[in-house]
Amino acid sequence: MAGLQRYMAALRLFNEAQPTWTVPDMADALGAPQSTVYRTIRDLLAEGLVEASTDARYRLGPAFIEFDRLTRLTDPLLRAGAHVLEQTVAQAGLPCVGLLSRLYADEVMCIADRASGDARFFPSYERGRPMPLTQGATSKVILARLPARRLAKLLAHAGKAQDAALKSEMATVRRQGFLVSRGEIDAGLAGLAAPIVCEESGLVASLSLVVEAERLDGFSESRLVLMLVSAAAMIEKELQTTSGAPLLPREREKVAREA
Amino acid sequence: MAGLQRYMAALRLFNEAQPTWTVPDMADALGAPQSTVYRTIRDLLAEGLVEASTDARYRLGPAFIEFDRLTRLTDPLLRAGAHVLEQTVAQAGLPCVGLLSRLYADEVMCIADRASGDARFFPSYERGRPMPLTQGATSKVILARLPARRLAKLLAHAGKAQDAALKSEMATVRRQGFLVSRGEIDAGLAGLAAPIVCEESGLVASLSLVVEAERLDGFSESRLVLMLVSAAAMIEKELQTTSGAPLLPREREKVAREA
DNA sequence: CACTATTTCTCAATTTTTGAGAAAAATACG
DNA sequence: CGTATTTTTCTCAAAAATTGAGAAATAGTG
Known part of the structure; x- marks a missing residue:
């Protein structure tokens, strides 16, 4: 194995179950001689x-x-949304966990x-923590807003088929602008x-709330959904104004020409 | 430039001031041809x-x-100390920020x-955020507990001289077991x-509290120092027992899910 | 101090990277 | 919708880096 891959393969050995490694063990796991692994480790x-x-x-x-x-x-979503996330959780009025998630390269995170x-x-x-692409309200509302071409590529890359149930759920999201799921990820919990x-x-992302399914009656569900939708809208607006980031090259040219 | 260094040099271009880069700009900054940078980016x-x-x-x-x-x-200090940190801040009784910091490779972080x-x-x-090695109570209590040989190496590597003032402060730390500094890092703030x-x-680390200097009278100083010292002792004890890595129930669940 | 474990080093063969420019693909523009 | 531009990938021989096996050095331990 060559270049960056070799280094990343070594780094990806470190995980929750085995957070520390010796060189001989790494050499075994990587199928590489120890002298090579020592060099790799030295560089890392x-x-x-x-x-x-x-x-x-x-x-x-x-x-x-x-x-x-x-x-x-520097993440635009975090900068625009951290405050709203906090407020949303504070105003939910029941035990909950708020999440800000986004499509990041090929995964929802x-x-x-x-x-x-x-x-x-x-x-x-x-x-x-990377999330399952096609499970849970958090991920599905993101997929639903993806351009069709990109979605197809993404699912193909992840080896997922785009079945009828998923398609209809995504149509629902596009129509109503939100999604609620129960027990899809964790038993007893619901996601909005x-x-x-x-x-x-x-940027394609989502704001979501995880609550105990049993506490989610019809009334609180619609209240929370309203909150979420308007909070998401606030973040979108914030993203547009905040993105006063660097002007795009072309715009900069234009400005210079006009001046 | 070769191997890992080339990739890291590219990654280190991304910073707070310029979080996004185009390939031509990177090529300029790295002094490398665009085709090479395109390859680098593709791998990254x-x-x-x-x-x-x-x-x-x-x-x-x-x-x-x-x-x-x-x-x-997986960081042992974080696992052992996160809870104590939270409690310490909650019981401080005045506006404060608690920090858990440690010597990490060649820097205090x-x-x-x-x-x-x-x-x-x-x-x-x-x-x-990496911290100045020789400034602030947070860093100094760490240096003070380092084996002399390792300390010398560290300071040499960082290009810092080990002056008399620093030496006496470290002697103080070793004797009394804590350190208080005022305005060394941020004007108007004090660190304990x-x-x-x-x-x-x-592992060599520190637990510290940042408070507004004006609120820190003699009485609250000694109270907070007592708190910190005993909290640090609790973390040390926790480190010894925890290091056998008995997973917390919640963590065990997670590992199972990921497997 | 001797013994073991860990890490670095050496060297020629092999593999990868490199850079310049061509080609292709994606995107913007009228 | 084609054209112009920008962005990205590709090609190829020369140059450079990596490879693995084992020797050598270093650190760690009783």
């Missing part, structure tokens, strides 16, 4: 991607926390989670989600 | 380390959020920050820190 160490632990073991390094901070500071003070459950979703789309920044 | 894309933004721009990708989550879940609800200031320190050391896991 120099870049802060791994750090030495005790007993000749290595673990993931500080570079990831550093890059994650950058991501937190939660990029912010916020639990109400009285939430006593833990949804599977949390910041940094509204899409967030910003053409200018090429 | 495939690994999720960058993602395509709009207008032929690229930004940091989802892989960093994913790896950061792993770090959060904050890995968890927690503000009290009434905190109206923002310390420079936050999760993922206690060291956390765990030989078994090779």
Whole structure:
């Protein structure tokens, strides 16, 4: 294996179940000779991607926390939506976890989670955890707002068929502008989600709320959905104004010409 | 430039001031031909380390959020100390920000920050931000507990001289077990820190509290220091027992789900 | 100090990367 | 909808880096 792939293959060995590795074990797992793995580790160490632990073991390094901070500071969705997410959870009036998620490269990923003070459950979703593409309100409202071509490519890439049930659900989302699902991800929990789309920044995302299914009667459901939809709209508006980011090259040219 | 370095040099272009880049701009900044940078970006894309933004721009990708989550879940200090950090901030009784920081490869880095609800200031320190090695109580209590040899190496590597003032402060820390500094990092703020050391896991860290300097009279200072020192001791004890890695129930569930 | 475990180094063969420009693909524009 | 422009991929031989096996060095331990 060559180039970046070799380094990433080594990094992806580190996981929740086995957060530290010795070089011989890595060599086994990667099917590479130890001398090669030592070289790999040396390079990763120099870049802060791994750090030495005790007993000749290595673990993931500080570079990831550093890059994650950058991501937190610069992600347009997070910058536009963190405040609204907090408010939404505060005003929900029942134990809940709010999520901000987005299509990120080829996967749906939660990029912010916020639990109400009285939430006593833990949804599977949390910041940094990739989500199933075709399950749960959170993901489905995102897929529903994707351009048809991109959606097809995405599902093909993930090896998922686009079945009739999914299609009809996505039509529903496009019509009503939100989606509620029960027990699709975690038993006993329900998800309510509204899409967030910003053409200018090429962003397709969702704001969602996870609550205990038994607490979700018809009345609170419609109240929460209303909240979510208007909160999502606020984030969309914020995205447009905030995107006062760098002018596109062409626009800059135009401005210069007119001046 | 070769191997991993080339990829990292490209990644390190992305920063707070310029979070998105075009390939030609990257080529300029890196002094490399565009065709090479296109290849680099293609590889980074495939690994999720960058993602395509709009207008032929690229930004940091989802892989960093994913790896950061792993770090959060598996860092022994975070696992042992997150709860204590929260409690410490809650019981401080004045507006404050609590920090959990540790020596990470060659730098001191904050890995968890927690503000009290009434905190109206923002310390420079936050999760993922590397800290000055020799400034602030947070860093100094860590340096003070480092083996002399390792400290010398660290300071040499960072190009810092080990002056008399620093030496005496470190002696103070070793004697009294904590350190208080005022305005060393942020004007008007004070830092109080206690060291956390765990030989078994090779970890040297600190628990610290940032408060407004004017609110810190002699009485509250000694009260907070007492709190910090005992909280740090609790984390140390937790580190020793936890290091056998008995997963918390919620974590066990997660692992099962992922498998 | 000797013993073991860990890490770095050496070297020629092999594989990859490199850069310049051509070609292709995607996108913008009228 | 075709045309112009921008963005991205591809091609190829030369240059450079990586590879693996084992030797050598270093660190760690009783």
